Amino acid sequence: MDAADEAVRIAACVRAAELARLRPHAGLDRFRTPEQQLAALVDIAADPKGCVVVATAGAPVVAGAPATSGETLVGYVAFHPPTEIESWGADRTGELVELGAIEVTPAFRGHRIAPRLLEAGFADGRFDGTVVFATLYVWHYDLQASGMTDLAYRRMLENLYRSVAMESFATSDEEVRSSAANALMARIGTRAPERVVAEFHRLRMGTHGPSRAPW
């Protein structure tokens, strides 16, 4: 299956049960095995504060279909409360949102699926009332498949995230600062309360020890 001959559908904040019926594309292995990643996404979708946006290809899910549908998950972006094992988990407002991972399976890359996933995630003012941040870590970059240098890859991701009005921010987070190819990006929603914005700034400039999150 290739993007060139497959129509790709995008759906935002899909229910956990719907997600669990998808078949993860074999190439979705940047962060975990495809099966483990699907299970992690199902957990996020089951969280009332989580939102998983999916790109699917193949036959759509039909009512009464068998447990596994004919649809294949070819890309996703996941939004969730800040990862607890990272210093961002110290969010005192409970309202910050982490854009935890974005991935498109290699066979479908270069077809603007990632911008569509992000656009659908931020649609309808969904995150206008909060701050959404993303930590870009070089150890997640697919340098091999892309053929890019680490800095070019960071620039590519910055351009991608800027398409949904996310901006780069300085941070004292040691993990982000451990490589010039890492970055912190965030979108301060137009309706974000001052206390949430202040918490984001406190965390980005606070004291951060190294920690290695799964994504």
Ligand SMILES: CC(C)(COP(=O)(O)OP(=O)(O)OC[C@H]1O[C@@H](n2cnc3c(N)ncnc32)[C@H](O)[C@@H]1OP(=O)(O)O)[C@@H](O)C(=O)NCCC(=O)NCCS
């Ligand atoms: C980053 C990623 C989600 C982009 O997805 P995508 O749907 O290919 O996005 P786009 O189609 O907008 O392409 C983005 C860039 O990828 C590059 N690209 C284009 N075709 C490509 C291909 N076939 N293979 C690899 N990279 C390609 C281009 O530089 C393009 O930038 P440009 O439009 O300015 O030329 C995808 O590359 C990916 O899953 N990478 C691995 C996971 C990752 O790095 N996640 C981010 C860190 S959490």
